Amino acid sequence: MIGRLETMHISSSGFPAESVRAQIAEAIDIFVHLARTPDGHRRVVEICECAGVKDGEIALNPLYCYDPEKGLVFTGNPLIRVAKLKLHGLSEEVEP
Numbered sequence: 001m002i003g004r005l006e007t008m009h010i011s012s013s014g015f016p017a018e019s020v021r022a023q024i025a026e027a028i029d030i031f032v033h034l035a036r037t038p039d040g041h042r043r044v045v046e047i048c049e050c051a052g053v054k055d056g057e058i059a060l061n062p063l064y065c066y067d068p069e070k071g072l073v074f075t076g077n078p079l080i081r082v083a084k085l086k087l088h089g090l091s092e093e094v095e096p
Contacts, residue, residue: 002031002058018056025053029081031060044072051080 002024009020033046045066051059061080067073079085 018053021053021056021058025050025058029084030063047072049077049079049081 005024006017006020009015009023010017013020015023028050031046031048031050032044033048034042035045037043043066044064046062047064048060048062051061053059061077062075063077063079064072064074
């Protein structure tokens with residue numbers, strides 16, 4: 001999913017891949033991954049926090065993952081980047 005963003009940005013700007021990854025990691029806080037199910041419906045299958053760039057790759061912190069029997073399930077991973085939440089007076093808890 002991130003590869004498509006990188007490709008679009010590199011093709012339009014000509015920036016090196018490392019710079020593009022850093023820009024994406026700084027610009028996006030949360031990824032919501034949708035997928036089409038076998039019955040044709042679209043479903044949220046994963047919600048991840050963008051945790052920055054590590055070893056030249058964008059690091060993701062999975063917060064919720066889809067389980068066919070339970071639906072969207074909290075992974076137990078805490079939010080890493082909470083500065084924006086605190087600026088708005090919000091709690092950093094992600095559990096429902």
